[in-house]
Amino acid sequence: MDPDTPPLPPELRPPDADATQDYERIWAALHRTDDAQASTYNVDAAWGDLADRLDLDDASQPAEAPAVDRPARPSDHDTDSRLLRPARTLAAAVLVLCAVAVGAWWWQQPVSVTTAAGEQTTVVLPDGSTVKLNGGTTLAYDRGFQSLPFVPAAQRRVQLTGEAFFEVDDGDRPFHVTTPNARVEVLGTTFDVRTRTGEDAPETTVTLTSGRVRLRPTAAPASAPDSGVVLSETGHASRVVADRVPTAPEAVDLKYVQAWRNGGFGIQNASLPTVLEELERRFGVLLFLRVPSADTAPMTLHYAADAELEDVLRDICVIQGLSYRKTSRGYELVRD
Known part of the structure; x- marks a missing residue:
């Protein structure tokens, strides 16, 4: 018997000397670790053998062997579950991180609407402003006019190539239209923006229907006071060719x-x-x-x-x- 195993209690010792060795082996097996039991001794089989022996003993043997508390052995399923639990947790965490990364990437992609030649469509922007696109036009803007989810951007900004008519709602943030060579700054107005890029220099024309806008070339810094032209009269238009200063406002037939x-x-x-x-x-x-x-x-x-x-x-x-x-x-x- 293992010296670390406590001796068999007297009340469990059978009168038969041959049975005593079996009792001691079972007692030692019951005190081994679960892993040792699984690899060195079949406790269930030994316990069954002991029960058979008790039934065959003489009448002086008690009808029932005293109950012995022994720890329940974990099943193979429970062992596998304990081993797999950390892996499943890690996999779930990886999936969550991937979902967050994909969501962040998707949010950073601008919304883009393009009309083919011969088509027209109307786009409602996140702030309620509307934009009617002429044929061969592309409009792009940040999703929700937000820099990050639930974080409003400092400006309402759209990008335009082609021609579009804007009806901009009032708001506490400036509204900007950028074209390949110009910027239009507005706070609540209706106007037409037409931009063309071909073999010649890019050109942007803005025609005011109502309100007030400022037109400046993209290359000019926003802080330069004389880099832009303000349109404030209905039917006035201005044009930016390449990166030159805008033309003076002139009246056009709307x-x-x-x-x-x-x-x-x-x-x-x-x-x-x-x-x-x-x-x-x-x-x-x-x-x-x-x-x-x-x-x-x-x-x-x-x-x-x-x-x-x-x-x-x-x-x-x-x-x-x-x-x-x-x-x-x-x-x-x-x-x-």
Whole structure:
């Protein structure tokens, strides 16, 4: 018997000397650790053998062996559960961290809305302001106008390429529109922003319908007092070409600026190639000029609503002395 094992209590000693050794072995097994029991001795089998022996002993043997408290052995399932619990906790923590990281990354991605040529749509911004997008336009802004979840940004800022009409709600934060070469600062107004980027220098034109805005080139610091132009009169417009200072405010006829919002088309004193580019954006159809642009004249067109492309092309050809024909790719304008 292991010297660390206490002796068998007298009340458990059987009168049979042969049975005494079995009792001592069982007693020693009951005091071993759970792991030692599992690897060195089958306690359940020994206990069953002891019970059989007690039934076969003479009448002087007590009918029931005294009860002996022994610790319950953990099952294999319980052991596996204890071993797997730390791994499951770690896996859950990793999943939570991944979810937080993905959520933070998603929140940092700006919301972007793009209209194809020939399409128009209206976007409601997080502050309730609305923006109507003309064809071939992209608008992007921070999700919820927040720098982080539940943390409002210092400014309400949107980015625009193309053309859009803004109706900005009043708010305690400035509203900024940035284009490839200009910034528009506003606090509650309605205005049209048109920006074009092509082979020539980028150009941004702002036309005021109501309220008050400031236009400045992107390259100019916001603190420079003379870097911007303030528009405060309805129907006044200003333009920024490349990074030059904005043009002085000048009065324009709003019907040409607003026609696209009613399904029409308007343009003032523009070259024929420019007119055709705007028609492509408005109707989403390719147009080809098959005569030198130098042989054409600038023109002004206005269709208040429900303009049809072929009606516009017919009028252009009458004015320019050209004709148009439909091709597999779109339309082309040629000399008669």
